[in-house]
Amino acid sequence: MEVIRLEQIEKIYSDNGVPVHALRGIDLRISQGEFTVIAGPSGSGKTTLLNVMGALDTPTEGTVFLENEDISEKSRAEISAFRLEKLGFVFQAFNLIPVLTAMENIEFAMMLLGIEEKHRRDRAREIMSELGIEELAGKRPNEMSGGQQQRVAVARAIVNNPSIILADEPTANLDSDTGANLLDLMEKMNRDHNLTFIFSSHDRQVIDRAHRLIRLTDGRIESDEQVKQ
Amino acid sequence: MLLTIAWRNIWRNRRRSMIVLISVIVGVAAMMFTDGLSVGMIHQMLDNRIGSHTSHIQIHAKGFNDNRVIGKNIEKTRIVEHAIEQTPDIRHWSRRVVTYGLLSSALSSSGGLIIGVEPEREPNITSIRESIVEGEYLSGAPHEVVIGRKLAEKLQVGIGGKVVGMASALSGDVGSDLFRVVGIYETVSSEFDKTHMFTTLDNAQSMLELDDRVLEYAIIVDDINRVEEAAAQLRRNLSADYEVLSYIDLLPLLVAQMEMYDEMMYIVYIIIGLAMIFGIVNTMLMSVFERIREFGVLMAIGMKNAYVFRMVMIEAFILGVIGTAVGLGLGALFILATGSVGIDLSMFAESLTAFGAGAIIYPKLTMTTVVNVVIIIPLTALVGALYPAVKATRLQPVTAIRYV
Structure with a gap:
């Protein structure tokens, strides 16, 4: 099943009045259960492409279909609701809410969906147990290591059972062992739950894990190959 | 959350x-x-x-409050008193004669309000008796007067000093009497102390040739929040020949x-x-x-x-x-x-x-x-x-x- 379809995406930024062509004529289709890495040098448009896929940014031209729905026709509130239900985000800087504990950070995404407290607690415990981070439940982000925070961020991203996880340089702030562990975890989630993972990264170990590797250069898709089954 | x-x-x-x-x-x-x-x-x-003079409610002959002349007096006091007695919520009442006049000593004179009060009833209405700082309050004896500290200073009289009060009598002549200062009071209002002098009701009636007529009834009710209800009841109990005014009407400023x-x-x-x-x-x-x-x-x-x-x-x-x-x-x-x-x-x-x-x-x-x-x-x-x-x-x- 196709979860993302991009048609002729163009993105032009204005950088102090100077137009910057970040994406040029991107056509792309992502299917359910893919483990895709978008690679490329800095400034190639990886993050911009990921933001467009995640409905965080709007293209200058072209159409974005998420689960076969044209998101350009949706209001800001509808896009927020769509992101909440269908998409999960993992950021380079973890971006947990500093005043909440790990458990509360995971619960927060469920609260936004209106899930009642008891069910939130149960589901958060279940996810934490699956990711092996139960002992972090009562800790706040400043009491956790980078790797631990990123695991909690992954838990937050998957807790609402989204169909797509978008991870922007998720290992950039982690040492290689921690990064490898995180990728193991994500691969497991992909395998066990058929979750779609889309990474943007220039980290070798992330690229090596890719099942599908898309290389970007100057906002264009340079190559798109299935590297693993 | x-x-x-x-x-x-x-x-x-x-x-x-x-x-x-x-x-x-x-x-x-x-x-x-x-x-x-x-x-x-x-x-x-x-x-x-309220405590120095105004009280909660005053009853006058119609028009007295706007034109305080002695001709606008209450002759049929029994009718008014019956109306008061028929009104619930009234705790105390007292008769008064109130008129503008002149008080003179041997050295000075001053204008103001000459007020004739009932010495036994008035202390239930006002606090002048408690405000006496020298001498005593009115005992009921003839020719007594109680004046404020500021007025005493102006007239340069003390306790036992003699003053002459003069005001228009009912006949149109000038009514006068010789008073002896028996008490000096001091309230929180210097302006009041300068202008209000108290004598007995009998004395004032006699000086102004009023016989048993009075100019004002001062009333205190049980609860200040029920003043308007009591005033309304009094208006119902009295004819249009009388005016019933609450402190709100009397102290508009x-x-x-x-x-x-x-x-x-x-x-x-x-x-x-x-x-x-x-x-x-x-x-x-x-x-x-x-x-x-x-x-x-x-x-x-x-x-x-x-x-x-x-x-x-x-x-x-x-x-x-x-x-x-x-x-x-x-x-x-x-x-x-x-x-x-x-x-x-x-x-x-x-x-x-x-x-x-x-x-x-x-x-x-x-x-x-x-x-x-x-x-x-x-x-x-x-x-x-x-x-x-x-x-x-x-x-x-x-x-x-x-x-x-």
């Missing part, structure tokens, strides 16, 4: 939150104290006017002043509220700017604008509620502590006594003040948070996430 987040966010920057809280607390306490002081002063002015004070307090509320709004706007704006990245993340994971808006508003509301509660407690404590002993404003004594308020002001805590503060301050905090909250909802997640 939003409450938890809001609460913890407030304490992320303790110093900033404490500064804004202290400003709210001080503002609320100051607002309450100013209000309490004004209310206390106004009530004192009113109580003093003071009542207008009370209303003006109320309005002024709203201006004070607005000024303090505006100052607080700027404090809250500043604090909440800083708080939003510090968390731009966090708001970006929240929006990215699907938090709707309404939630973002609510989150900022809740934080401001909590600050407003805490500030109000503590400020209210402090203000109430201060008012209650000073309410019984009073605040000595002797340095402004001259102007305060001229206003009839007294040099010691007893602040008064009213339910209106509490309700005003409880409603206005948290609302003010919410108004102050509107702009920062709207600002937060305008953030674009994609740029907010990258904000450093």
Whole structure:
């Protein structure tokens, strides 16, 4: 099943009045259960492409279909609701809410969906147990290591059972062992739950894990190959 | 959970939150104290006017209040007294003769009100007997007069001194009598003390050739809040030949002043509220700017604008509620502590006594003040948070996430 379809995406930024062509004529289709890495040098448009896929940014031209729905026709509130239900985000800087504990950070995404407290607690415990981070439940982000925070961020991203996880340089702030562990975890989630993972990264170990590797250069898709089954 | 987040966010920057809280607390306490002081002063002015002469209700012959001439007297006193006795809620009443006249001593003279009162009944109505600072109150013997300290100074008489009172008699002639000063009183109003002299009702009636006629009935009711009901009942009990006036009718300037004070307090509320709004706007704006990245993340994971808006508003509301509660407690404590002993404003004594308020002001805590503060301050905090909250909802997640 196709979860993302991009048609002729163009993105032009204005950088102090100077137009910057970040994406040029991107056509792309992502299917359910893919483990895709978008690679490329800095400034190639990886993050911009990921933001467009995640409905965080709007293209200058072209159409974005998420689960076969044209998101350009949706209001800001509808896009927020769509992101909440269908998409999960993992950021380079973890971006947990500093005043909440790990458990509360995971619960927060469920609260936004209106899930009642008891069910939130149960589901958060279940996810934490699956990711092996139960002992972090009562800790706040400043009491956790980078790797631990990123695991909690992954838990937050998957807790609402989204169909797509978008991870922007998720290992950039982690040492290689921690990064490898995180990728193991994500691969497991992909395998066990058929979750779609889309990474943007220039980290070798992330690229090596890719099942599908898309290389970007100057906002264009340079190559798109299935590297693993 | 939003409450938890809001609460913890407030304490992320303790110093900033404490500064804004202290400003709210001080503002609320100051607002309450100013209000309490004004209310206390106004009530004192009113109580003093009621207690020194006005009483709660006065009955005259029709038109007397507008044209205080001796011809507008009450001849059929029995009818009025029967009406009074038929009216519930009336605790005390007394007959009076009130007329403008001249009081002269050997050295000086002064105009003012010559008031004939019933020495045994009048102390239930006014506090002149308690205000005697030299000599004694009227005993009922003929030719006694009680005058205020200021008048005594002007006439240069003391206890036992002789004064001559003169006023228009009923016949149109000048009625006069020789009085002996038996008491000197001093109220909180220097103006009153300068112009009011008291003698017995019999003496005044005789001097003014009134026989048993009186010019005024002064009435005190059980509950000041039921004055209008009692006055209305008296009007029903009496014919149109009489006028029944409550202290609200009799003291229109003071009542207008009370209303003006109320309005002024709203201006004070607005000024303090505006100052607080700027404090809250500043604090909440800083708080939003510090968390731009966090708001970006929240929006990215699907938090709707309404939630973002609510989150900022809740934080401001909590600050407003805490500030109000503590400020209210402090203000109430201060008012209650000073309410019984009073605040000595002797340095402004001259102007305060001229206003009839007294040099010691007893602040008064009213339910209106509490309700005003409880409603206005948290609302003010919410108004102050509107702009920062709207600002937060305008953030674009994609740029907010990258904000450093």
